[in-house]
Amino acid sequence: MDRNQLQRQVALKRSFLFEQCYLDPQQFVQLEELQDDANPNFVEEIVTLFYKDSARLFQKIEQALYSRPIDFAKLDDYMHQFKGSTSSIGAIKVKNECSQFKEFCLAANADGCVRALERVKQEHQTLRIHLENYFQLRRQAGLVQRV
């Protein structure tokens, strides 16, 4: 596949991510605008950081969810932190599932929280795969500077 075709693929993938509401274009474009010669991979870096930090927060959330009695305030707090991160990278679908989870926390509904957490993780993982694919396409299309 030639470079133009690859670049078209990148553009298509990007459009897909926006149209399907995986990513908030305004926030994602803002992240892209922060890239420059000195920081060419900022978007990928912050996404990587997001996934690394997510693992830490999921662990805390799960621990809180499976301890008895459940501290719903703490659960809500952890999810609030995670939700903030999703907002910072523009991960809409994940963020929406976080909101659902928080609703269940408010209602002190443990079962609801368990189900909602599953959905959060599903969306989180789906996005991860899409983004990894996107960054790989960018690399292949020669759009990424090698440091």
Added chain:
Amino acid sequence: MGMAATDSQFHVLAVDDSVIDRKLIERLLKSSSYQVTTVDSGSKALEFLGLYEDDQSSSDSPSVSPNNQQEVGVNLVITDYCMPGMTGYDLLRKIKESSSLRNIPVVIMSSENVPSRINRCLEEGAEEFFLKPVRLSDLSRLRPHLMKAKSNNQNQEKQEDESESSETQSQEQEHHELEQQQQPQLQLQPIPPNSNKRKAVEEGFSPDRTRPIYSGIATLV
């Protein structure tokens, strides 16, 4: 404009417990040519500012290490509101209660649009309240506060300095007038309606993007 300082001399201290948000705010600020230091808590921020609360007998007047303050030279503090331990609001209060630090402009960031929270912060002396995620366009709102603080500092220095040129005298007058206009914190200021413009909801994204335009205004939404 006649100001000797360049943007690279403005040093911003960013406080946020989220590692992602710290990375983001750092990149945003550096993109805008600010010097940046990030810390992950209010207590670390106070430490950095040279404010130590080791004086138990008079907790209302924590001791400040003046040398540290001059060396560090923080021109603005931007802090998250929701943090474990010391909140951004607590940090704001401590800065404003400190005789040596109170002139440092403080900006609060929050992911939640809570009018009572915003009002509380503005009334406590915060210059701005930014909704997260913070954007580059938000940072343009920092400059007036930085310039004002700088001119305040310069005025203080000029009063002690005997050798004034006529040029700086007229500058001083200019800034003094500007100061007087901006004095009342709760005064209504016209904000250009196009600032912080958001793309329409047509793309089907979450509508909670409305961003209150607060600049020294205490308004109930």
